[in-house]
Amino acid sequence: MSVARLELRGIAKAFGDLQVLGELSIAVGKGEFVSVLGPSGSGKSTIFKLLTGALRPDTGAMLFDGAPLQPDHRPFAFMPQRDALMDWRRIIDNTTLGLEVQGIGRTAARRRVAPLFAEFGLSGFEHHYPAQLSGGMRQRAALLRTVVQDKDMLLLDEPFGALDALTRADMQRWLETMWSRHGWTTLLVTHDVREAVLLSDRIYVLSARPGRVIAEVAVPLPRPRRTGAAVAAIEAGILDLLLSAPTQRT
Amino acid sequence: MPFIRPVAGRAATAFSRLWPALLSVGGLFLLWEAYAQLSGIPPTTLPAPSRVLMQGALQHRALWDNTLPTLTATLLGFACSVSAAFALSVLIDFFRPLRRALLPVFVISQTLPMIAIAPLVVLWFGFGLAPKIMLVALVTFFPMLIALVQGYAATADEIEQLVASMGAPRWRIFLIARLPSALPFFFAGLRISITYAVVGAIFSEYAGAAKGLGIYILNAKNNFRPDLVLAAVTVSATLTLLLFGATVLIQRLSMPWLRLSGSESP
Numbered sequence: 001m002s003v004a005r006l007e008l009r010g011i012a013k014a015f016g017d018l019q020v021l022g023e024l025s026i027a028v029g030k031g032e033f034v035s036v037l038g039p040s041g042s043g044k045s046t047i048f049k050l051l052t053g054a055l056r057p058d059t060g061a062m063l064f065d066g067a068p069l070q071p072d073h074r075p076f077a078f079m080p081q082r083d084a085l086m087d088w089r090r091i092i093d094n095t096t097l098g099l100e101v102q103g104i105g106r107t108a109a110r111r112r113v114a115p116l117f118a119e120f121g122l123s124g125f126e127h128h129y130p131a132q133l134s135g136g137m138r139q140r141a142a143l144l145r146t147v148v149q150d151k152d153m154l155l156l157d158e159p160f161g162a163l164d165a166l167t168r169a170d171m172q173r174w175l176e177t178m179w180s181r182h183g184w185t186t187l188l189v190t191h192d193v194r195e196a197v198l199l200s201d202r203i204y205v206l207s208a209r210p211g212r213v214i215a216e217v218a219v220p221l222p223r224p225r226r227t228g229a230a231v232a233a234i235e236a237g238i239l240d241l242l243l244s245a246p247t248q249r250t
Numbered sequence: 251m252p253f254i255r256p257v258a259g260r261a262a263t264a265f266s267r268l269w270p271a272l273l274s275v276g277g278l279f280l281l282w283e284a285y286a287q288l289s290g291i292p293p294t295t296l297p298a299p300s301r302v303l304m305q306g307a308l309q310h311r312a313l314w315d316n317t318l319p320t321l322t323a324t325l326l327g328f329a330c331s332v333s334a335a336f337a338l339s340v341l342i343d344f345f346r347p348l349r350r351a352l353l354p355v356f357v358i359s360q361t362l363p364m365i366a367i368a369p370l371v372v373l374w375f376g377f378g379l380a381p382k383i384m385l386v387a388l389v390t391f392f393p394m395l396i397a398l399v400q401g402y403a404a405t406a407d408e409i410e411q412l413v414a415s416m417g418a419p420r421w422r423i424f425l426i427a428r429l430p431s432a433l434p435f436f437f438a439g440l441r442i443s444i445t446y447a448v449v450g451a452i453f454s455e456y457a458g459a460a461k462g463l464g465i466y467i468l469n470a471k472n473n474f475r476p477d478l479v480l481a482a483v484t485v486s487a488t489l490t491l492l493l494f495g496a497t498v499l500i501q502r503l504s505m506p507w508l509r510l511s512g513s514e515s516p
Contacts, residue, residue, distance in 0.1 A: 053417035078415040084408040087507055088430045101416040101426070129507040149416070 011060035022210035038206030083142035098149035266321025297477035306481030327386025339398035368457035383453035390443035397439025
């Protein structure tokens with residue numbers, strides 16, 4: 001890896017007396033799928049709030065292609081927890097949301113997303129409302145809304161956390177296929193160890209609050225990945241790490 | 251697969267939901283009719299429902315003549331109140347300190363007894379339309395404002411964070427996320443306020459007017475005609491129900507996704 005696409009150096013963030021992130025350093029290479037894995041309350045979502053500009057770090061540097069992140073230019077497409085689809089917009093208008101904010105006209109925006117509906121398994125549902133779609137379809141629509149913004153990097157915040165186990169496994173496989181095909185640079189935040197192992201090139205394991213990296217795990221398994229002995233071994237190793245880590249509370 | 255509620259059988263469902271209400275209300279009227287007919291109570295004290303309907307029908311011209319000014323005052327006052335509440339809710343949403351500065355004023359405005367305020371407003375502004383519009387606005391403004399302010403606040407955090415992450419400035423977040431999120435609350439407020447509005451208009455006429463259901467009721471009472479009082483009350487109740495139905499209809503048309511999800515507004 002030469003210059004990382006995204007690099008966080010010594011990022012710390014506290015809310016009052018509560019230290020949420022302590023000296024966090026991670027890097028994501030171009031075309032790489034990296035996960036940040038940690039227990040609840042380890043500040044995983046805070047990382048994304050810092051990246052999208054909703055929060056400012058107390059200390060540390062955030063670099064993109066080697067240059068500090070500019071507040072008015074964020075090269076990220078963000079997918080929040082749950083799907084955050086707007087009930088009042090049809091699926092096609094939900095997926096064009098990012099383009100609309102960028103100032104692209106409705107017709108042009110629709111023309112850009114329309115060809116992607118087939119690949120995302122949403123053909124024929126363009127003019128449905130979110131309430132008419134299943135959980136898995138809603139997540140695919142949310143991901144379509146994310147990738148169509150054509151940003152340099154995807155930020156996925158526990159994207160499948162609200163789905164049932166079966167749908168989640170299905171969506172993980174589907175996301176891996178999509179990622180292999182498109183090579184999106186992706187940072188995924190999750191507390192699901194198997195999800196991280198199945199999807200990632202590398203995994204940063206975070207401690208409990210204040211979140212800091214306690215291990216960096218490479219996953220050199222061939223794709224497409226299926227659950228099996230190799231995945232289970234890495235999964236068990238990470239679980240051991242997480243469970244044996246001293247739980248600090250401040 | 252999407253689930254879409256079957257359309258067939260909707261009428262049947264509506265009937266099965268309505269019949270208990272029809273039965274209880276119908277029974278009540280039958281009891282009233284029987285009591286008025288059999289007890290020998292004079293109709294100048296308690297007229298039977300049939301008499302109310304008959305006298306009302308005979309007086310339909312006068313009733314209609316007096317309904318129109320009430321409807322005008324209701325709709326104009328309500329329109330003023332909704333527009334003002336909307337404008338102020340937007341200001342409050344963009345400028346939070348305003349909320350703390352203004353809300354107490356409006357809470358106090360809600361504590362004013364209509365019975366004392368209405369004659370004063372008529373005294374200050376005359377028997378014309380203006381005082382009626384003001385009184386209707388006074389009683390409907392606060393629930394509308396609260397509904398809107400609460401509606402904006404009910405916007406899902408993820409949705410707001412998402413739109414912000416796309417680089418939308420504050421006013422666009424308001425238009426794209428906060429305003430549509432407030433729609434169910436807006437309509438809930440509308441449904442409540444429209445019923446207040448009719449009562450407010452009638453009361454303001456009661457305090458002094460040339461024409462209107464309020465003054466018609468007052469005159470009927472002074473002429474010992476409780477049957478005509480009740481006929482006018484029937485008209486006003488019908489008017490309220492029609493306006494209420496209109497708000498429900500407008501909501502259905504402007505929020506088509508509600509019917510699909512089966513979720514109800516708050």
